[in-house]
Amino acid sequence: MKCLANHVKVDISTLKGVLKIKKFDLAIIGAGPIGLFAANYAQLHGLKTVIFDSLNEVGGQPQMLYPFKTINDIPVYQAITATNLITQLKKGLNKDTSIVTNHSVTQIEKRNEEILIDDKYSTRSLIIATGNGAFDPKKLPLKLDSEIEKRIHYYVRNPKEFSGKTVAIFGGGDSALDWALELSHFSNIVLVHRRPQFRGLESTLSKLRQLKNVKIITPYLPKQIQIEDNQLSVTLKRMGNTYLQKICCDQIVVAYGFKANNRLIRKWGIKLTDARIAVNSSMQTNLPGIYAVGDAISYPGRVPVIGVGFGEVQIAINAIMRDLFPEKTLTIHSTSM
Structure with a gap:
């Protein structure tokens, strides 16, 4: 009886662990402007989304490094500060999007049709929008007291x-x-x-x-x-x-820039080109179901501006929709008749 009781206890503990896993249609790593726009665009298509960021607030490098800066190359806005841009992007998010800050994603495991993140979250698709990566600035190369x-x-x-x-x-x-x-x-x-x-x-x-x-x-x-x-x-x-x-x-x-830290991305098995994530024309990586957008990626002719990243988000999510819901007629943009 004692052995049987222990065996049952293990099964119940395992079951509780499974029940704690939160399920989503889309997970986004990186809550900078590109990641936030991805969450907004995912909402238009009814995707239940979770967005992760290692910082204690969303906004990425614009919010942390130059919140005062006036940005002049954002579609629609002739000029907008980095802080106001992040505020506008946050404003559009609703209950279909969960935001998890202070969370550095360390483990991604592909299990059949799902992607398991840090043994706590399960998603059907994933977008990497980490930009230039961790905030690890290139230091002044001198001996300093x-x-x-x-x-x-x-x-x-x-x-x-x-x-x-x-x-x-x-x-x-x-x-x-x-x-x-x-x-x-x-x-x-x-x-x-x-x-x-x-x-x-x-x-x-x-x-x-x-x-x-x-x-x-x-x-x-x-x-x-x-x-x-x-x-x-x-x-x-x-x-x-x-x-x-x-x-x-x-x-x-x-202002020598930041060191790209792609150690974990390599560990996940994602192919890199010149320290950036390699993607195809649909923004998909070499792993099915995993996409990447923004300054984290590399392809010939890419221009590292926020507006380009917004377009890459739309390409990626449209591809995700076709993959997840092939039976649906896809609405490409909100003005479609």
Whole structure:
């Protein structure tokens, strides 16, 4: 009897574990603007959806890194701040969408027609919308003491904290240019890039060149930093020769980008191309039922802007609908007759 009782107890425990698994039509990993738009578009097609994010709030990099930034390439909006964009995307979500924050998805297992996520969630389809991945910034490649590190920043959430300061910004992409432009309203700016050409928008660079409180130094890299007279004294080395130049500033903002961490994606068996997820014309990965969109993916000619990611979402979800409900007549867009 004792052995039988133990056997029954194990069966009941296993059954409880199965009952706790929450079932969905679609799971989305990543709650940035692309992931939130995917949840909104999934609702139009009646898909029961869950969206995961490792951060404690939705919004992804725009919300965490540049909430103040005005975005000019979103369809419909001539101009909208990152915070307002996220607010609008959140506003459209209803009870058919579950949001799970502070949750890093670590395990994905394909079981017949379902995908099991972290042994707690079961979904019929999956979209990866993780963007550039985890918030792991590329650090300034110099030896720094604790006092200097206090003055070096990899995120700017409140530009007014730099009011009245001289701020050196290192980088040549959109983040560096956007931060330089926004901080120029409150601070003196020294923008340092290792190449003569910038990767960011020419329109932003043009505005910066017209500002008297913005100094642009190229092509230089930081070689040494120390504190002198309560300021950061930064020695710059010109690319291609041994010429050195020194600048002084109160704070430093580093905009060298973020390290893509695709270790888990590789573990799941998803094929990568140049550290990005490889997809076909339907945004499907090499694994059936698993799709990817936004800056997490790679294909020839892709442009890394939010508007393109929105279009990729529509392609992916239409493909998912055809796969899950082949008997249905699919409404491609909300204005269809």
